[in-house]
Amino acid sequence: MTELRLQRLPDGQYCLSGIDEGWEHILTSVPALLAEPQPPSVRERLLPNPTTNEAANRDWRELVAPELEALWRSNYETMAEDLARMEDDPDQRDCCRVFFPENHAAAWLSAINQARLVLGSRWDVTEEDMNRPLHKLTTHERDHDIFLIRLLEHVEVLFIKADETWPRKPA
């Protein structure tokens, strides 16, 4: 796989480049994964009960959870729409690049982080799993998804570091 790069351009846009066939498959799998109906274990992790009070938890599920789910849906749809505009990179053979506006970066970060959590919750991934050397992962489906979580970690860190590096607008 090639090295992904995330740059902020002088006009404020972002450019994610170095997207080879492998990365393209991984990136496009994020919105697809999040659009699937999630099993209860995943929903419980993404939308945990906030209190020990059942009435308060019920209110939370009725009022807050749908709002959060709508926001998350909007985030992965934004990522999918941006990825649909992916183009060949004239500067890197067999690779693509994608441009997207500055205010889409938070949506990408949210979608990537959520995809990692969804995979982790599906397989009840532990700290130990996350620390296993990559070469010790097998071809089993669970290990495949742990490998995907680790690859997406790399993309997520690009977005976090870019956010740290870029000048912050005054509040």
Next chain:
Amino acid sequence: MGTEIHISCPGCLRVCAAATVVEPGVIETVTEKTKGDLAKPWNVVVQNDPINLTIYVTMVFQKVFGYPRQKAELLMMEVHTRGRAVVWTGGREPAEHYVRVLQQYHLWAILEQAEP
């Protein structure tokens, strides 16, 4: 004339004077659990999970609470090593708001009443 003072007067949650005579010089405090609970502070607690990255959790604490990096990192380390950390304490409504925002960032955030 003595005045009965309800510290947690239903409906107003502030000290008020009722017209009941008790004894000269005696202040009787009446506590109502429900109202009193509302006045108590609430903790916003973040629990550890194996997927969220330490760098991500630090970033979220900085963004959501405006904490300096050092404080955000200390809280993140507490979550990571102890399994949970109280990241904010205050009134119920802002605490609920923070739990909602932290869950929006996919952190495992819950609300607990602070110990007296």
